[in-house]
Amino acid sequence: MKTVKVTLDSYTYPLFIDTGLIGRIDEICDLYRFPTRRIVISGVVDGEMNSDLIDRLKKYEILFVQAGETDNRFDLIAQIFDQLPFKNNGAGITLIAIGEDWLIKTAGFASRLLAAPTYLICIPVSFWSMLETGINDEAFLNWRNEIAVLKVNYCPKLVFLDGQFLSGQTQNDSLLASTVVLRQLLLIKPDLFHNFQSNFPEIFSPGKMENNQVLEELITSRLELYKNKTDRKCLNDFGVRFLNHYRATKEIWPDPVKMALLVFVDICWRWQTGKTLQISDADESDAIFSLIEKICLKYRISSAAWEQAKKDLAAMFSAKLLSNIFLPVSIGKLQLINSIDLDMAKKCLAAC
Incomplete structure (x- = not known):
């Protein structure tokens, strides 16, 4: 133990x-x-x-x-x-x-x-x-x-x-696991992300998810993020903050697929916005978009479901729920942006 x-x-x-x-x-x-x-x-x-x-x-x-x-x-x-x-x-x-x-x-x-x-x-x-x-x-x-x-x-x-x-995890459980692991790795360092990228989807195959060593590594890295209050705030914000707003305004708990999609879309538009503002690495953006595309293909996520998730996020911008937000400079480093123009946000969402 x-x-x-x-x-x-x-x-x-x-x-x-x-x-x-x-x-x-x-x-x-x-x-x-x-x-x-x-x-x-x-x-x-x-x-x-x-x-x-x-x-x-x-x-x-x-x-x-x-x-x-x-x-x-x-x-x-x-x-x-x-x-x-x-x-x-x-x-x-x-x-x-x-x-x-x-x-x-x-x-x-x-x-x-x-x-x-x-x-x-x-x-x-x-x-x-x-x-x-x-x-x-x-x-x-x-x-x-x-x-x-x-x-x-x-x-x-x-x-x-x-x-x-x-x-005994189901496909939906595995999909949710990939979202929480991905958003955590994006906040740590590139080599861990690229290791995950190269080993996907094997890491979520039967017999792997219950591997205590994998769980221990992720918990240890998460604990490192929690030691710094700014990193902790980033972790709580990145891919989750808007999901809480969705829960509050819709008064429902999204099903696992919708939860995963909302996190993925959130990650994509942040990198897309960062790229538009010239504060993120374009190669890293392409790698992240490519990995999310692979995940969606593995779990048979429809294009209609993806488009609906984009609409949900756009609606939150319109409601001004996400004015202050962390955008990526690179994997492992985020920058706080006080405000994002609604037109820019919609443009970046459309590019996802």
Whole structure:
């Protein structure tokens, strides 16, 4: 088992990477002397919980949370509170969140609202959520189409990245994994990007995604980005910021293909805009566009879906949701642009 020490500002927690960690919850909780009252929170969505896993978790109290079609975490927190057994909580509880990033962050928010001492263990179940929540302690709540009305640092006690969850990943899971890996690599350094480029799509083939070494390398590089607040802001902005706006305004969680496309289009137009402003490397732009084209071909993304994603992004410009944004100087280096002309943005989108 590989242990990575994660430090976010003044808070530190261990992150474990291994296969089969889900079967060692009690062993590790006992080692850290966490409360013996252990409650599992999981989402009822396809691919997150299977019958075998549920059987192994039967010894715990299990709370199921249904995401539904909205991004209203007030409703999700209410679901958790409605099911939580509040009796005999004086000694504290160990709250084990198993699911996608939406569930883990919601459980994290809920854990900070409980009066009883609460020890949160986060167990993301997909490549996307492992990288998005493995090194992250911020949760936001939306209200009436406004993003980030409330924010809390939910401070997990432990994070498990269990490669066993990745062995049964679907095509959509693999597609989402490629988006989160790509946007991270573009913020690090060219040699890592070109290594990924030359090994695609093998890195996402069966037997590769659950490779703990690959996961460890990506987590370690992400942790490096998080050490610097500017890099952290870039990472949170690059390919994700506009997706949160989309969720807030549309009041839905995009399906995996739409999520991936929105990230890809975001990456493409940023490089295209940077090239137009003469602040990005043209050869790197071509390499990135070529790789995204290969990914779309592999996962049979239609041209109509790509065009719709471009329209969604253009609509956000019209709503002036993306006036301040990081544009690439080169792979591994971004520059903050305070404003982008709407006509230029549409022109660059049209070229993607």
